[in-house]
Amino acid sequence: MSIISTTARGHSTLTDLTLQDFFDLFNYQFFQYALIGGILIVICCSWIGLILILRKQSMLTDGVAHSVFGGIALGLFTGIDPLWTSLTTAIATISGVSYLRRKGIAQSDSAIAVMMALGFSLGLILISLAGGFNVELFSYLFGSILTISKHDLWAVGILVVIIVMFMVLFHKGILSMTFDEEDARLLGLPVPLLSGIFNILVAVTIVISIKVIGIILVTAFMVLPGLTSMQLNLSYRRTVIISVVIGIISVITGLFVSAFFDVATSGIIVFVMGSFFIITTIFKKLGERT
Amino acid sequence: MNGGDQLMVSNKCQNDPSKCTCGGNCTGHQGPATEPMLEEVVIEAENLNIELSRSVVISEASFKVHKGDYVGIVGPNGGGKTTLLKAILGIIPISSGQIKLFGQPLSSFKKWNRIAYLSQSAINYDEQFPLSVQELVSLGRINGVKMVGPLDKKDQEVIRRTMEFMGITDLAKRRIGQLSGGQKQRVILAKALVREPALLVLDEPVSGVDSTTLERFYKILSDLNIKKGITILIVSHDLAAVFCRMSKLMCVNKKVRTSDIGTNIDPSTILKETYGDHFNFVYHKHDCKGAFNSD
Numbered sequence: 001m002s003i004i005s006t007t008a009r010g011h012s013t014l015t016d017l018t019l020q021d022f023f024d025l026f027n028y029q030f031f032q033y034a035l036i037g038g039i040l041i042v043i044c045c046s047w048i049g050l051i052l053i054l055r056k057q058s059m060l061t062d063g064v065a066h067s068v069f070g071g072i073a074l075g076l077f078t079g080i081d082p083l084w085t086s087l088t089t090a091i092a093t094i095s096g097v098s099y100l101r102r103k104g105i106a107q108s109d110s111a112i113a114v115m116m117a118l119g120f121s122l123g124l125i126l127i128s129l130a131g132g133f134n135v136e137l138f139s140y141l142f143g144s145i146l147t148i149s150k151h152d153l154w155a156v157g158i159l160v161v162i163i164v165m166f167m168v169l170f171h172k173g174i175l176s177m178t179f180d181e182e183d184a185r186l187l188g189l190p191v192p193l194l195s196g197i198f199n200i201l202v203a204v205t206i207v208i209s210i211k212v213i214g215i216i217l218v219t220a221f222m223v224l225p226g227l228t229s230m231q232l233n234l235s236y237r238r239t240v241i242i243s244v245v246i247g248i249i250s251v252i253t254g255l256f257v258s259a260f261f262d263v264a265t266s267g268i269i270v271f272v273m274g275s276f277f278i279i280t281t282i283f284k285k286l287g288e289r290t
Numbered sequence: 291m292n293g294g295d296q297l298m299v300s301n302k303c304q305n306d307p308s309k310c311t312c313g314g315n316c317t318g319h320q321g322p323a324t325e326p327m328l329e330e331v332v333i334e335a336e337n338l339n340i341e342l343s344r345s346v347v348i349s350e351a352s353f354k355v356h357k358g359d360y361v362g363i364v365g366p367n368g369g370g371k372t373t374l375l376k377a378i379l380g381i382i383p384i385s386s387g388q389i390k391l392f393g394q395p396l397s398s399f400k401k402w403n404r405i406a407y408l409s410q411s412a413i414n415y416d417e418q419f420p421l422s423v424q425e426l427v428s429l430g431r432i433n434g435v436k437m438v439g440p441l442d443k444k445d446q447e448v449i450r451r452t453m454e455f456m457g458i459t460d461l462a463k464r465r466i467g468q469l470s471g472g473q474k475q476r477v478i479l480a481k482a483l484v485r486e487p488a489l490l491v492l493d494e495p496v497s498g499v500d501s502t503t504l505e506r507f508y509k510i511l512s513d514l515n516i517k518k519g520i521t522i523l524i525v526s527h528d529l530a531a532v533f534c535r536m537s538k539l540m541c542v543n544k545k546v547r548t549s550d551i552g553t554n555i556d557p558s559t560i561l562k563e564t565y566g567d568h569f570n571f572v573y574h575k576h577d578c579k580g581a582f583n584s585d
Contacts, residue, residue: 172437173432187485188435229420235421
């Protein structure tokens with residue numbers, strides 16, 4: 001969706017655009033909501049995603065996001081708010097992956113594949129039972145950042161507060177558990193509790209992010225900022241900060257570029273994130289050679 | 291390996307017990323374990339059986355480790371060494387028997403801060419992990435109580451002293467992915483030591499490093515054992531180091547057999563029982579000084 005066309009400003013080419021147009025965008029409530037919502041979401045995704053990368057579970061995001069497709073379809077099919085059905089599916093997927101891994105039934109990647117396949121197939125079955133592809137379901141696949149409502153903003157705002165509080169208060173425990181789980185247990189840390197809360201936060205973050213960027217791109221939001229900042233070889237604190245900053249810059253850039261170039265917003269945000277990653281990796285490699 | 295395979299062990303003591311006075315170059319062991327008054331039992335296993343995936347890994351093991359012991363755990367690959375350590379630490383369940391830590395049954399043992407464990411994977415950590423040396427070592431100081439909020443002055447002091455003892459103070463700000471093999475070992479060991487443990491458990495911590503680094507690492511462990519009185523259990527395939535440095539030998543291959551080192555007890559029998567009859571153990575008549583002359 002193009003912001004320029006949405007606002008019907010009548011500009012047909014980029015050369016018509018002025019600095020005033022840039023500032024005018026801030027007058028539109030939907031743009032304000034998109035900007036605030038996108039920034040809040042990316043703060044959650046970058047931070048949670050960094051820990052998932054360090055736990056070697058980045059593909060868990062993809063698995064959960066795809067299985068949530070089944071949850072959303074279930075919600076639309078039964079008339080229950082898809083938020084709750086997708087959240088339930090996300091938590092069930094993470095718990096299932098964790099169980100399969102812990103019991104030695106399947107490695108992490110295989111366990112994710114199993115749960116993803118089950119969730120996605122559930123979605124397909126329900127769609128066929130419903131008699132066709134639902135337009136609303138399509139919006140979950142690709143997200144709709146420009147349609148964020150005040151209600152969505154509240155949900156994201158509360159999520160950010162909870163995640164920031166948890167990650168700041170328990171960052172030592174989370175780091176210890178992530179670095180060496182066995183040692184963390186021996187240190188007397190409540191690893192199952194910490195891990196359980198973290199998994200729930202992962203599930204909630206993914207479900208809420210899907211509304212903004214869609215199932216297809218949620219993995220990029222979770223992985224790219226963290227992976228980019230890790231290339232810089234910084235301390236944990238700085239890695240988190242840089243990761244969040246990269247995410248925020250990508251969202252802001254993506255929103256404006258999508259407004260002026262008439263391209264898909266979530267697509268351009270992820271493209272900016274990907275560019276950050278490629279540029280950082282090239283500079284890192286060049287630095288290693290010299 | 292076929293008949294006639296030889297595991298070479300350099301230890302003057304084994305061939306000439308009279309040399310085992312633990313002075314001069316007879317390294318064997320010189321720590322608190324030789325002092326009879328220190329008899330506090332740190333680990334006690336009784337009729338221990340461990341099964342994994344329905345196959346017996348450890349069978350009817352009974353042994354004691356006393357305060358100040360420096361125990362070298364040896365045995366063939368797949369013999370159950372790591373499993374035994376993990377069972378002692380409560381990481382994997384036992385099938386039957388009993389384990390006591392510091393006199394407390396494992397099930398009711400709470401003072402985990404008295405124990406530090408270095409797993410095989412701990413040293414081979416992810417080099418991309420975004421932590422500085424200072425941040426990593428500090429992680430060893432936290433526990434269930436200190437998980438929230440900053441570390442206090444005492445914690446900071448312990449971290450500072452430990453880093454100094456391990457010779458890694460100048461690495462404090464370096465990323466853990468930028469360390470050499472020897473530096474990694476010392477950093478990970480420092481993380482374990484900042485909790486001021488009474489028992490240090492190490493699972494093959496010396497693979498893939500050069501002999502100088504190896505020597506320095508064993509020297510640090512000996513200092514920890516002798517000067518700080520820390521009881522040490524270490525899984526190692528380096529029989530020469532075990533015989534030169536440690537006070538007790540624990541052979542693990544489903545069965546667990548123990549023997550003192552530096553006495554006139556010949557460990558050949560239990561080594562053969564552990565590794566198989568087709569192994570010959572050759573003891574060189576020279577001091578351990580050659581390999582470990584940093585003492």
